[in-house]
Amino acid sequence: MSPQGPYTQIISDEIFTDRQEFLDRWFERILGTPRLTMTSRAIIGRRRMGKTEVFLRLFNRLFWEQEEVTPVYVNLEHMPRTGDAFALEYFANFLRHYFAFRRKDEHRRILRLKWEELLPLVESAGPPGLREVTARVDSLRDSPYDLTRVAMAGARDVSDLDRTPIVFLVDEFQLLLDVDTTDAGTLDMRGVFKPGVEGLLCPVLVTGSAVTIFTREILGQGPLFLRFKVERFGGLESYYAIELAERAARPYGLRVAPEVAAELARRTDGNPFYIKAVVDQAGEQGWHLDDPETLARATAVDVTQGAIFSDVSEWVMHTLFQANQRGLAREVLLTMAERQGEPFTAQDARRVAREQGVSEEEVYLALRHLARADIIESLDVLGLTYGVIKDPLLRDYLEGLVRVSRFEDTWARVQQELFYKYRRLLGSYSDTVGLLGEAYLELLMRRFDGREVDGKYFGVERPVRLPRFAVDVLTRQKFGGAEIDLVGVTGSAEWWCVESKNRRRPVGVGEVEHFLAACRAARDAWPGDEEPVKWYFSRGGFTDEAESRLRDHNVLFTDGERLDELLRLFGLRPLPPLKE
Incomplete structure (x- = not known):
């Protein structure tokens, strides 16, 4: 286990879950930097998904568990907002991490050093390339334009001159767009950042939260176009x-x-x-979460007065406060929320501009500001149509904000209406039990790694190869009027259709026929000609007639006991018991 720090983790080990595979994968990739196998990457995901926590844990592990690659962590939320100050701090932050990594027993002191305190350390203990680049940066402090360009590429230059492997972990990278470079001759910070991203011995791993803006304005155009490989960072499985x-x-x-x-x-x-x-x-309320109705109540309370309310409210209000035209941005956001999922089009922009007495350009500036904060997203390549991001609880909060702001309603009334809404949406006990079975099957399929296993797990006498689903495991896929619970897509022609029944009652022949018909509909709609591999899971087993029909149609089938054995084979917990 690594010693504590340098950066304090936000989430305790007791509740940190799911991201270990991500951490292990990126740790190994970064260790490939000296062999030039690591390239700059962008990890994109919505806010509050845990990207910062994962970055902190990855940095701490790199700091303590290897000696070959110098790790540097920077969160752009904590950086200056003018180009030359930003660039100087970016390079100073690199120097702090460079020496802290080499003098681990002094790392807390070194990570607090100011620029003037770093210079003698560089001069006395730095290798030639580091001394040369640092002296060049220091000599340009009165020239904002040159300082910004040289300092931002400084770490890459050091890696080239001294042949020192370095990796940057840059959090909230979309904030690069907010850096004011007026004093530096209106430099494009994306262009300034480009040389640092292209270093073979100094790759940059960045995260971004404002997904549509990040994808379009940073990765999709301009100097950084095609400079990053992109990986999505979604919610927990x-x-x-x-x-x-x-x-x-x-x-x-x-x-x-x-x-x-x-x-x-x-x-x-x-x-x-x-x-x-x-x-x-x-x-806090003392409510056991053992039925859907209690879950509906707890969710409604938190969206309207709890931690979710506080977090989302602060996020939205901070964004509106930062907007140059706060009243306009607020009006645009409320208008979008009131439409309950309908897109905000160019026609809506013209109407709001007319009603507010502003230009359409000002409306679009407000829209882009909201999109950069990841509250709304652009729905077309031209940036003319927008919608609230696909975050169900954010949407519920915004609809409540409309009620309170425009119709003089109260949050207490909103809470009650959300409770009834959630209770309708949450469905029956059988629905939630079904979702549980699908969740276990989905993760199991994501763990398939190409190995062969005994056919006893699938009701056949031959070995069964479990392919790596390199593309994805898709849930609840519709093909015409039919639905498949899980569809596994490999990197080749092979694909799987999976049905899940997490219940005590055995599956009968009628349900088997229904699954076979759904598989035929899926095959007809599939772009290739290959038949899917068909797999039927029934926790309560199958009737004799159903088993016979499954064998006749070469369908793999698994009962609850065999699935638990498969789950254990892949290091997972067995299915939890069903209620009596």
Whole structure:
């Protein structure tokens, strides 16, 4: 285990879950920097998904568990907002991490050093390339334009001159767009950043939260176009979202029914902050989360007066405060929220401009400001149509804000209406139990790695190869009027159609026929000609007639006992017991 720090982790180990595979993968990739196998990457995901926590843990591990690659962490939220000051601090931050990594017993002191205190350390202990680049940066402090260009490329130059492998972990990279370069001759910070990204011995790993703006304005055009490989950072997989809910409930002594946790994961899109906030709310109220109605109540309370309300409200209000035309940005946002999912089009922009007595350009400036804050997103390549991001609880908050702001309603009334809404959406007990089974199957399929296993797990006498689903495992896919619970897509022609029944009652021949018909519809709609591999999971097993029909049509089939064995084979927990 690594010693504590240098950076304090936000999430305790007791509730940190799901991201270990990500950490292990990136740790190994970064160790390939000396062999020039690591290239600059962008990790993009919505806010509050845990990107910063993962970055801090990755940096701490790189700091303590290897000696070959110098790790540098920087969060752009904490950086100056003018070009020359930003660039000087960016390079100074590199120097602090450079020496802290080499003098670990002094790392806390070194990470607090100011520029003037770093210079003698460089002169006395730095290699030739580091001394040369630092002297060049220091000599340009009265020339904002040259300082910005040289300092931003400084670490890459050091890596080239001294042949020193370095990796930058840059958090909230979309804030680069907010840096004011007026004093530096209106430099484009994307262009200034480009040389640093292209260093073979100094790759840059960045995160971004404002997904559409990040993708379009940083990665999709301009100097950084095609300079990063992109990886998406989504919510927790359902299996781990369930695990998070259970871990968060332990300090309160709460019961959390696994099927209710699965529904919470679905309702929040696996957002770890939302999941923990709802569980904390239930804990504070003393409510056991063992039925869908209690989950609906806890969620409604937190969206209107709890941690979710506080976080989303602060985020939205801070964004509106930062907008140059606060009243206009607020009016645009409320108008969008009032439309309840309908897109905000060019026609709407003209109408708002007319009603507010402003130009259409000012309306679009407000829209772009909201999009940079990841509250709304652009829905077309021209940036003329916008919608609220696909965050269900943010949308609920904004609809409540419309009620309170425009119709003089109260948050208490909004809370009650959300409760009834959630209760309708959460569905029946059988629905939530079904989701739980699908969550376990989905994660199991994501763990398939190409190995062959005994056919006993799938009702056949031959070995079965479990392919790596390199493309994706898709849930609830519709093909015409038919629906497949899980579709596994490999990197080749092979693909799987999977049905899940997480219940005690065995599957009969009628349900098998229904699945076979859905598979035929899926095959007809599939772009290739290959037949899917068909797999049917039924926790309660199958009738004799159903098993016979499955064998006749070469369908793999698994009961609850065999699935638990498969789960254990891949290091996963067995399915939780069903209620009596």
